[in-house]
Amino acid sequence: MNHTSMTCKQVYDLVMAYLDNELSAQDRAEFENHLYKCCPSCGAYLESYKETVRLARQVGRSVSQDDVPPRLIEAILKRVPQGDDLAD
Amino acid sequence: MAPPGTSSAGAASRDENEAFLLAGLRRGEAAAFERLVRDTTPRLLAIARRMLPNEDDALDAVQEGYLAAFKGLPSFDGNSRLSTWLHRIVVNACLMKLRSRRRRPERSIEDILPKFKEDGHSWEPGSAWRNPSESLEQAELSAKILEAIDELPENYRIVLVLRDIQGLDTAETGVIVGLSENAVKTRLHRARQALRELVDGRALGKDGGND
Structure with a gap:
């Protein structure tokens, strides 16, 4: 493995900023140079990071449809403030 | 209305x-x-x-x-x-x-995050992360991902839940948890890194992790 000035740890630390397009042009160039010319394992790390985020978001889509027990809604609505309760 | x-x-x-x-x-x-x-x-x-x-x-x-x-x-x-x-x-x-x-002490995020040699390079160049979706059915996969999220330390879990599970933006998450946007980004990144380690198909044990 032929490393550049950017270390694997620096690459790991910058993965999210890279994916969010928040790196400076120079950092982005060094990041990509490390990944694509020097260190395939960091390239694999980037892909596995992206896949982890995808899996979490996929789970998020399913849990956002979670059932809400009707008794919870009823219990909350029973405690809705009335008239004077809302006065400052 | x-x-x-x-x-x-x-x-x-x-x-x-x-x-x-x-x-x-x-x-x-x-x-x-x-x-x-x-x-x-x-x-x-x-x-x-x-x-x-x-x-x-x-x-x-x-x-x-x-x-x-x-x-x-x-x-x-x-x-x-x-x-x-x-x-x-x-x-x-x-x-x-x-x-x-709280019944049990939380794991430190540092215990979960990737480790590096003193020179900042990876200990395990070329070690393969096993995508858990390759070996688990959808329902089992979702359960494993949720279990892994539950293992994250509380301060990291809540940021990941709000950003990646609930889809809130960084600013809104910061208001909810009382952090600056930069602090939210840092926590989210570390939470994702830790989650990646926890959902590694090799660690989930379905197929023994032999590459």
């Missing part, structure tokens, strides 16, 4: 709808409260379920959060969105419950 201005989409329409709802709440309209509760409970309960392992605790936290919100409504200053304010109250209710019932 019909929401106004359904012709325009996006943030302006959302703000207009929220202002209309808030006005109804402040007038004590039962329909406004019912709309608020029915619209926001699913997301708030999903967050509570991710923060609290016990279902009854999650239901209690949501209920307690709404009661606190109803009580605090006259002093809501409108500086954040109503839903953000509600999220913050429910997250705080979850944290209080969690801290009163």
Whole structure:
């Protein structure tokens, strides 16, 4: 493995900023140079990071449809403030 | 009660709808409260379920959060969105419950994060991460991902839940958890890194991890 000035740890630390397009042009160039010319394992790390985020978001889509027990809604609505309760 | 201005989409329409709802709440309209509760409970309960392992605790936290919100409504200053304010109250209710019932010490995030040699390079160049979706069926995969999220330290789990599970943006997450946007980004990144380690198919043990 032929490393550049950017270390694997620096690459790991910058993965999210890279994916969010928040790196400076120079950092982005060094990041990509490390990944694509020097260190395939960091390239694999980037892909596995992206896949982890995808899996979490996929789970998020399913849990956002979670059932809400009707008794919870009823219990909350029973405690809705009335008239004077809302006065400052 | 019909929401106004359904012709325009996006943030302006959302703000207009929220202002209309808030006005109804402040007038004590039962329909406004019912709309608020029915619209926001699913997301708030999903967050509570991710923060609290016990279902009854999650239901209690949501209920307690709404009661606190109803009580605090006259002093809501409108500086954040109503839903953000509600999220913050429910997250705080979850944290209080969690801290009163903690049964086991949390793992340190540093224990989970990747390790490096002194020169900053990886210990295991070329070691393969095994995508858990290659060996697990969808239902089992979702369960494993949720279990892994539950293993994250609380301060990291809540940020990941709000950003990646609930899809809130960085600014809104910062308001809810009381962090700057930069701090939210740092925590989210570390939470994702830790989650990656925890969901590695090799660690999940389905197929032994032999490459």
